[in-house]
Amino acid sequence: MYSIIVVPPPTTEDERNRTQIRLAPGERLTFGRSARENDLRIAHDGVSRRAGEITAQGAFWILSNLSREQTYVVENPEGAGEHIKVGPGRLDAPVPFEFSRIVLPAAGDLLPVEVWAPRHDYRDGESERDGDTTAAAFSLDSSKRYFAVLAALCEPRLRGAPHAPLPTVDQVVDRLRPNWPAASRTSVQWNIDYLAVKLRLKPGPDEADSGPRLNGKKESLVSLALRFDLVREDDLVVLTEPSGRVAR
Structure with a gap:
């Protein structure tokens, strides 16, 4: 089952037809200007020939910045300005956001690559061991x-x-x-x-x-x-x- 969805930058005014690329755990997606060297071509002169790599890791993903000069910013659109920076040459940077936007600086433009991580894994409640229950960290009653x-x-x-x-x-x-x-x-x-x-x-x-x-x-x-x-x-x-x- 796929765990990561990558939405490339828009190439036309109609964003509804943007292709979605789905990655299963362990699969990789390289992106950059060169169609020959990458799985996803981003046709912009300001993007490196081989700009980066996204790897699906179950319920999250990692980003490698293959650029020699550009820092990439990964934003959390739902996180009040929350973001991480992935510097030039940084490999396998874990991204903790469920909805993310990689911002690629490209010769005066900022190109967005959206990455979604919709898979949520939870521990099976049946695996609980006998013993005292853990006290709640915050005890709030929504009826009060x-x-x-x-x-x-x-x-x-x-x-x-x-x-x-x-x-x-x-x-x-x-x-x-x-x-x-x-x-x-x-x-x-x-x-x-x-x-x-x-x-x-x-x-x-x-x-x-x-x-x-x-x-x-x-x-x-x-x-x-x-x-x-x-x-x-x-x-x-x-x-x-x-x-x-x-x-x-």
Whole structure:
């Protein structure tokens, strides 16, 4: 079964007809300007004759930069500017993104080669051994008020604006009030403070050392939540549905 899909740069204005090249684990695809030396020809004078090589590795892929001078950038289109650089001559650089875009600098142009890694492998749950269960790293209940507050804080960045400023407390109140009529600055701020303790960004009030004051509390919460997928785009449904009865 194939594990990697490569979509070459567009050659005409109609991108719908772009060829997709599918690679099974272990298969390689070389690309460059020379049709004789490569599996994929990129007909541009600014591309090296033998520019690079993509190798499928199960659920991920590796990139070799065969250029002598050009650095390639591999972008994560879904990752808020996340990218890696693969320098000239670098071999077998692992790429961790499910959706990727190799950007080839070519004499003033930037040519995109898209690479998709749709295969997801998971461990079989039946292989679990007997014994104590592992404690959850982050214990969140999507039916609670605090989760709706966290979702409202994360919403702008989950909606495709990765560098958007975080909503103010008043904006969070306005966002939540249709389904939580009693929402107020005090209750929202209480939930933000509660989340900071629950997600271990700050010690609880009953601990001997309460630690220093946490500055940038909202930013820290959103950064942690998005980094570990504690809130996903699908979870934003809690903002349009009545939240739980427990006022957390």
